[in-house]
Amino acid sequence: MELTLGKNKTVTLKPWKTKTKKDFLNIIKKKEKNLSEEDILEVLINPYVEPNDIYFSDDELQWILINLRNISIDNNMKFLIECSNCNEDILVECKLLDLVQFRENQYPIIKNERGWKDIESLQDYKKGIKQYSDEFPKNIEMLMHLDTVEGKKFNSLAEKIEYFEDLDLLEGNKIVDEYNEVKSKIDLSYKTKCPHCDYEGKYIFEELPNFFEPLLPKEL
Numbered sequence: 001m002e003l004t005l006g007k008n009k010t011v012t013l014k015p016w017k018t019k020t021k022k023d024f025l026n027i028i029k030k031k032e033k034n035l036s037e038e039d040i041l042e043v044l045i046n047p048y049v050e051p052n053d054i055y056f057s058d059d060e061l062q063w064i065l066i067n068l069r070n071i072s073i074d075n076n077m078k079f080l081i082e083c084s085n086c087n088e089d090i091l092v093e094c095k096l097l098d099l100v101q102f103r104e105n106q107y108p109i110i111k112n113e114r115g116w117k118d119i120e121s122l123q124d125y126k127k128g129i130k131q132y133s134d135e136f137p138k139n140i141e142m143l144m145h146l147d148t149v150e151g152k153k154f155n156s157l158a159e160k161i162e163y164f165e166d167l168d169l170l171e172g173n174k175i176v177d178e179y180n181e182v183k184s185k186i187d188l189s190y191k192t193k194c195p196h197c198d199y200e201g202k203y204i205f206e207e208l209p210n211f212f213e214p215l216l217p218k219e220l
């Protein structure tokens with residue numbers, strides 16, 4: 001299936017094979033559940049996504065993973081939530097994709113005189129994160145997405161860091177907010193009304209769904 005992550009970003013997904021589950025469970029056993037992002041990429045994502053040598057943000061990776069699960073295994077969800085008002089259990093039955101909202105990235109876009117783009121090279125991304133790993137990695141990632149300011153391009157990532165660090169704090173925060181508005185975004189929150197007391201609660205799935213086991217939500 002085709003999955004759109006943004007205006008200039010579409011990938012093709014192929015369903016998992018029976019060996020995928022075996023490989024995944026083996027890795028969990030070996031690493032005693034300390035799965036890294038690399039493990040997930042290697043076993044669950046890379047062999048089933050084309051192209052797989054481009055940059056994906058964390059939210060895009062989650063969306064890819066959820067869609068791979070959706071086309072590969074039973075997507076009927078059944079789980080219990082404890083109502084935070086009356087403490088009774090609420091049984092929820094739905095489809096996997098009913099639990100997720102995804103907003104595609106908006107790149108390329110110019111907002112408030114700033115141009116934003118997707119990260120073009122996975123290698124540049126990895127290099128940048130490695131080189132500046134002592135600084136805030138999320139800000140480094142954000143700056144890699146920043147393309148121009150008032151039409152002017154930067155010559156290097158170092159130049160962008162210098163520009164960002166020299167901004168007034170208020171202006172810097174505005175840039176972070178703007179980035180959050182234009183990047184792809186996944187929302188794993190789920191609203192439900194308690195059949196026992198009518199309380200309307202919003203619950204969130206904390207992490208990536210645990211892929212071969214039931215999902216466990218907690219209240220927001």
Ligand SMILES: [Zn+2]
Nearest residue numbers: 083086194197
């Ligand atoms: Zn209730």
